[in-house]
Amino acid sequence: MKRRDVLLASVALLVIWQIMAMIVNLPILPQPLEVLRVFFRELRKDMLIHFAVSLWRVTAGMALSVLVAAPAGLAIGGSGKLNRFFSPFIYLLYPIPKVVLVPVVILFLGIGDVAKIAILFLILFFQILVLVRDQASGLAPQLIQSLRSLGAGRRALFRFVYLPASLPAILTALRQSIGTAVAVLYITELSATKYGLGYYIYYKGSTLLDYPAMYAGVIAMSILGLGMYFSVDWLERKWCKWKFVS
């Protein structure tokens, strides 16, 4: 995808927004220029703090899930025994929509950041676990055999085969779950906090009825999601060069 095309698409979306705002002509759908003006005004006030808090929560949740789920997925995918033992559990737990556990997690972990990060962790953990496990268990046996014939034991196999082979899977899992992660972040920030973009959007829209500021919050949240998306793309280009050669 070319940068120019992405830029053109953003301009097109802004134009559509502008046209719709003119047709609807109500305070609940302000024009994009108005929202952008408020966005930069709010940035100088407290929106940056809300942005930073949200960024911290979602990054912590993602980092924690990668750190736990990737090694677990590697171990399970790399060993037939572990795979046979854990697969039924994963099969049962994976499809449960973790969002419904929000109240339960808050009951157990309280209303602080820990509960919010834990919910993100719960959701991302299974996505990454399953993708990394499948990647590791699907490796060509010939690859493993030739590494073993070069003298590689279990540890070297993890270092030289399983880990690099799962890197794309980890990044794919992250990319696929960014949307969900940001959506869940919003839900967790609706209650029991005074910081975060979720709180900001809800507070500006429902309590203060300051619609341009609410939309500014929506833009900030979109930037958060897009930024993470671009970062994953960048990491993939840097770490998985072999996927981009022709």
Place this chain on the structure above:
Amino acid sequence: MINIHSISFAYSNHSPLFEDFSLDISRGETWAILGPSGCGKTTLLYLLAGLRFPSHGRVVIDGEQIVRPRPRSGLILQDYGLLPWSTVRENVELGSHVRKFYGEDGKHAPISFQPENNAAHWLERLGINEVADKYPSQISGGQRQRTAIARTLALEPDLLLMDEPFSSLDAITREDLQDLTLSLCMEKQLTLVVVTHAIEEAVTLGKKILLLDSALNRRARVFENPNAGDDDYRGSQHYQELCNLLRREMQHEAA
């Protein structure tokens, strides 16, 4: 050098492939293992490589019973043996990275192993210097197999084990690599054991040819082929005669 002492082997839930099977291979010999699919030729190679183990009997190489892959045996497989995320150069260096990872413990690497970087030499010798910074997906099948050979030879093996190494290559590239393999074996005084289902390949590469049965193998049927490796051997009458003989044997067996 290699002594296979009355081994038996069967995969679980399958009929046995070997029973009380013995074979001796001397240092510096070139052997081809020939047979139809499912006859156990790859299994025999994996037994030599220390990737599988007999239920009875033992495989002894250089006086030591094989209980794990032996550091001085090099294994080359038909395909998929290269790391797709590493360049040709990194793949050739892989063995020495693995050995450095463990250190010279005598288990994963020979005690005397000096971790020197001889990748450059082998890239040059195998003629893959130009593609050294490319990934396996970017190069031809022949170049991939050259990379696999370079990777194995960089570890200074004394025994080369190959499983259908050239079967996915076109005829010209295949003959090219067969000749290269033979000259490298001469040069480095390697013992070669190559598994193939192609009669011509067996006769080209093996001074001795082991023909396996699709049924249970008890006795080693060995065909002598002392002229293998001679110049223009492929065009000789001897070559044709041996190919025909082996073809008849295999057809007779299949019937």
